[in-house]
Amino acid sequence: MSEVVLKxxxxxxxxxxxSVEKALQSIGAEGTVDLASKKVTVKFDEAKVxxxxxxxxxxxxxxxxVQ
Numbered sequence: 001m002s003e004v005v006l007k008x009x010x011x012x013x014x015x016x017x018x019s020v021e022k023a024l025q026s027i028g029a030e031g032t033v034d035l036a037s038k039k040v041t042v043k044f045d046e047a048k049v050x051x052x053x054x055x056x057x058x059x060x061x062x063x064x065x066v067q
Contacts, residue, residue, distance in 0.1 A: 010063040
């Protein structure tokens with residue numbers, strides 16, 4: 001398993017947390033959102049998911065991944 005921590009702008013509530021976590025689950029990754037720091041820790045299998053797909057899944061929910 002690989003892990004990446006991404007800074008994500010635009011998250012402000014529990015709905016945001018659910019949207020991001022469900023989007024990551026839908027592509028086979030596991031995300032944990034920290035609203036206070038606006039960071040998402042993502043665990044994933046590199047054989048199945050790459051970082052680009054993770055970023056796209058989050059951005060498709062309307063949030064900005066800051067790199």
